[in-house]
Amino acid sequence: MESSSSQAEFDYLFKLLLIGDSGVGKSSLLLSFTSDRFEDLNPTIGVDFKMKYVDVGGKKLKLAIWDTAGQERFRTLTSSYYRGAQGIIMVYDVTRRETFTNLSDVWAKEIDLYSTNQDCIKMLVGNKVDKEDERVVSKKEGIDFAREYGCLFLECSAKTQVNVEQSFNELVLKILETPSLLTEGSSGAKKNIFRQNPPPSDSSTSSCC
Ligand SMILES: Nc1nc2c(ncn2[C@@H]2O[C@H](COP(=O)(O)OP(=O)(O)OP(=O)(O)O)[C@@H](O)[C@H]2O)c(=O)[nH]1
Numbered sequence: 001m002e003s004s005s006s007q008a009e010f011d012y013l014f015k016l017l018l019i020g021d022s023g024v025g026k027s028s029l030l031l032s033f034t035s036d037r038f039e040d041l042n043p044t045i046g047v048d049f050k051m052k053y054v055d056v057g058g059k060k061l062k063l064a065i066w067d068t069a070g071q072e073r074f075r076t077l078t079s080s081y082y083r084g085a086q087g088i089i090m091v092y093d094v095t096r097r098e099t100f101t102n103l104s105d106v107w108a109k110e111i112d113l114y115s116t117n118q119d120c121i122k123m124l125v126g127n128k129v130d131k132e133d134e135r136v137v138s139k140k141e142g143i144d145f146a147r148e149y150g151c152l153f154l155e156c157s158a159k160t161q162v163n164v165e166q167s168f169n170e171l172v173l174k175i176l177e178t179p180s181l182l183t184e185g186s187s188g189a190k191k192n193i194f195r196q197n198p199p200p201s202d203s204s205t206s207s208c209c
Pocket residue numbers: 020021022023024025026027028029039040041042043044045068069070071127128129130131156157158159160
């Protein structure tokens with residue numbers, strides 16, 4: 001995945017959503033992906049948002065990435081952000097078992113309830129693999145969950161950046177391979193607010209009375 005040089009035009013606009021328990025590293029993954037940085041972040045209040053232009057699969061893409069708060073008190077607010085998302089990244093912390101069990105108890109149910117794109121691509125991400133000594137969820141468990149729920153899957157670390165870009169890359173590639181997600185769902189196709197109006201059509205062909 002390359003950062004796109006031209007930010008003025010793009011082929012598709014994709015809405016992506018990050019969900020998962022508080023503290024699993026959603027905001028850290030987003031910061032790592034968009035700014036190549038890692039720092040100690042405060043818990044997200046409500047919802048945060050970042051944009052990134054990338055070139056993937058020969059297409060210029062504008063990614064609008066919504067980073068939701070994992071804390072339960074924000075659940076009503078965050079549920080409205082599932083609407084229209086072409087990709088949803090479910091994050092858990094490989095060092096905290098409850099963040100993994102909550103995927104089926106909480107997060108998969110939220111997707112079923114609130115996602116509006118039936119073909120929406122789901123990606124499961126096990127974060128914090130740099131803390132291998134503290135790991136309590138095995139890679140196999142992640143693979144099995146992803147298979148059962150029909151998700152893509154990768155383990156990564158926002159801290160070391162391992163597999164962070166690959167996670168977004170794989171998700172976006174899969175969206176590009178899904179025709180139903182490239183029509184009205186990504187209606188930003190070639191949308192460019194700075195582009196001039198098209199030239200007026202040839203008046204000789206006009207059928208106007
Ligand atoms: N070691 C390690 N720590 C991480 C990693 N990713 C995030 N953290 C730490 O985990 C804590 C929580 O990270 P956040 O990115 O704020 O988590 P979040 O999922 O956005 O949490 P909410 O906004 O409350 O939902 C922070 O102290 C991060 O520094 C990682 O890959 N490795």
